[in-house]
Amino acid sequence: MVSERADIAVIGAGAAGVMAAIAAGRAAMEAGAGLRIVALDGAKTLGAKVLVAGGGRCNVTHHHVDERAYAGSSRHSIRNVLGRFDVPRTIAFFREIGVELKQEDTGKLFPTTDRARTVLDALLSEARRVGVELWHPWRVASVRAFDGGFEVQREVAEACDEVRSLVARRVILATGGKALPKSGSDGQGYSIAKSLGHTMTPRIFPALVPLTTPEGHFLRELSGVSVPAEVIVRGAGAKAIASFTNSVLLTHFGLSGPAILDASRYLADARHADPQAALVLNFAPGSAPGDLDQTLVSAKGPGIARWLAESLVFHARVPGHTNRGLPERLSRALCEHAKVDPSAPVQSLTRAQRTAIVSAVTSLAVPITGDRGFTHAEVTAGGVPLAEVRLDAMESRATPGVHLCGEICDVDGRIGGFNFQWAWSSGHIAGSAAARSLIAGT
Numbered sequence: 409m410v411s412e413r414a415d416i417a418v419i420g421a422g423a424a425g426v427m428a429a430i431a432a433g434r435a436a437m438e439a440g441a442g443l444r445i446v447a448l449d450g451a452k453t454l455g456a457k458v459l460v461a462g463g464g465r466c467n468v469t470h471h472h473v474d475e476r477a478y479a480g481s482s483r484h485s486i487r488n489v490l491g492r493f494d495v496p497r498t499i500a501f502f503r504e505i506g507v508e509l510k511q512e513d514t515g516k517l518f519p520t521t522d523r524a525r526t527v528l529d530a531l532l533s534e535a536r537r538v539g540v541e542l543w544h545p546w547r548v549a550s551v552r553a554f555d556g557g558f559e560v561q562r563e564v565a566e567a568c569d570e571v572r573s574l575v576a577r578r579v580i581l582a583t584g585g586k587a588l589p590k591s592g593s594d595g596q597g598y599s600i601a602k603s604l605g606h607t608m609t610p611r612i613f614p615a616l617v618p619l620t621t622p623e624g625h626f627l628r629e630l631s632g633v634s635v636p637a638e639v640i641v642r643g644a645g646a647k648a649i650a651s652f653t654n655s656v657l658l659t660h661f662g663l664s665g666p667a668i669l670d671a672s673r674y675l676a677d678a679r680h681a682d683p684q685a686a687l688v689l690n691f692a693p694g695s696a697p698g699d700l701d702q703t704l705v706s707a708k709g710p711g712i713a714r715w716l717a718e719s720l721v722f723h724a725r726v727p728g729h730t731n732r733g734l735p736e737r738l739s740r741a742l743c744e745h746a747k748v749d750p751s752a753p754v755q756s757l758t759r760a761q762r763t764a765i766v767s768a769v770t771s772l773a774v775p776i777t778g779d780r781g782f783t784h785a786e787v788t789a790g791g792v793p794l795a796e797v798r799l800d801a802m803e804s805r806a807t808p809g810v811h812l813c814g815e816i817c818d819v820d821g822r823i824g825g826f827n828f829q830w831a832w833s834s835g836h837i838a839g840s841a842a843a844r845s846l847i848a849g850t
């Protein structure tokens with residue numbers, strides 16, 4: 409069997425793994441240490457997720473990142489990691505490798521080229537510049553710890569003379585989670601982490617995922633409508649657990665768009681605790697039901713549906729939308745749902761009709777049958793708890809010498825560049841620490 413030796417084996421060359429490999433390579437170069445760093449990935453072509461991210465533009469980070477944008481492990485631990493390689497350092501890092509970032513109104517940062525390819529190419533060429541070897545497709549089946557190192561076994565070799573195992577002094581586990589499995593991130597890393605003494609959170613589920621509604625639900629008829637809304641997750645006793653104001657996209661299967669994606673993991677969590685937990689939409693975001701009721705009492709108009717489409721004004725502003733008027737098709741559908749004739753003059757509405765309209769517009773409970781699963785999810789909720797990792801080095805407490813970073817950890821962020829920021833921060837810590845421990849001979 410052909411076997412080779414390396415100082416550091418990085419398993420998974422996605423965002424976190426490539427960042428870890430670069431950080432390790434840079435630390436070795438600075439120290440003149442000449443470490444052999446090999447990044448292994450099962451994918452034929454590298455960087456699938458970077459390329460699809462942000463609609464092909466790659467939303468690299470957000471101008472304001474803090475732990476409140478994340479869920480999973482304790483927020484204190486997440487802050488600890490983010491603070492060690494923060495947004496200014498991330499922006500500086502990308503500038504050093506030739507990627508200028510620009511900030512959009514939403515606070516999201518993208519490459520000035522608006523091309524994800526710029527980000528991927530720069531990362532891979534920096535990895536090569538600092539001496540990282542990128543081996544792919546090279547899918548890892550198992551990692552065995554022995555006294556003094558780790559034996560990383562390849563899943564299958566194309567030919568018998570190909571390298572079947574890599575013996576390394578340090579391992580960085582950056583295999584991602586289960587989101588977008590065709591990219592190569594299919595949860596295999598969890599088995600490897602378990603074999604190295606880690607536990608997993610009891611639940612691993614899709615996050616940032618579109619939601620499905622029952623067949624025949626009236627909102628499905630409005631497929632293609634994009635509307636600003638507040639999406640509220642209500643748990644037991646109708647308590648609001650989480651709320652997100654942003655675009656909602658009505659689709660042929662149910663609901664999508666950033667506000668829905670952000671809410672999805674909180675709904676899944678709430679439903680796990682209480683199957684009655686509900687998703688409520690407010691199409692007049694920033695305005696309370698009482699505000700609309702008061703306005704309607706004195707409003708005049710030829711038809712309530714037209715009034716909602718032309719004269720409804722709400723307080724919250726969502727980028728890409730005005731804060732005035734509902735899409736015509738939606739306003740008609742909401743009137744019909746409220747069992748009010750869309751052409752009924754506003755001043756003719758009875759109190760009961762007004763209440764029904766206000767409820768449909770500002771507190772529409774939408775039945776949710778499920779989500780579209782890992783195939784359509786942007787990230788994974790759950791994974792290796794941060795409590796099992798020494799945060800200053802992202803090093804396994806169970807098996808010292810193994811470092812973990814990226815989505816394999818029990819950390820998931822909102823839409824907006826937060827998940828990549830987690831990958832950059834945790835990856836940088838893992839890679840630098842792995843290299844430094846070898847340089848220091850510890």
Ligand SMILES: Cc1cc2nc3c(=O)[nH]c(=O)nc-3n(C[C@H](O)[C@H](O)[C@H](O)COP(=O)(O)OP(=O)(O)OC[C@H]3O[C@@H](n4cnc5c(N)ncnc54)[C@H](O)[C@@H]3O)c2cc1C
Nearest residue numbers: 420422423424450461462467548584592814815825827828
């Ligand atoms: C459609 C989509 C759009 C997104 N857009 C954004 C965005 O704009 N901004 C943002 O912040 N986040 C975005 N995300 C989330 C972001 O892409 C992930 O959080 C991030 O890529 C996680 O990085 P990672 O390196 O931990 O895992 P991954 O990127 O999943 O990389 C893991 C790598 O490990 C490899 N691998 C897995 N198992 C093995 C094995 N056994 N052996 C060898 N290799 C293995 C895989 O092939 C893969 O290359 C998006 C995600 C999706 C799916």
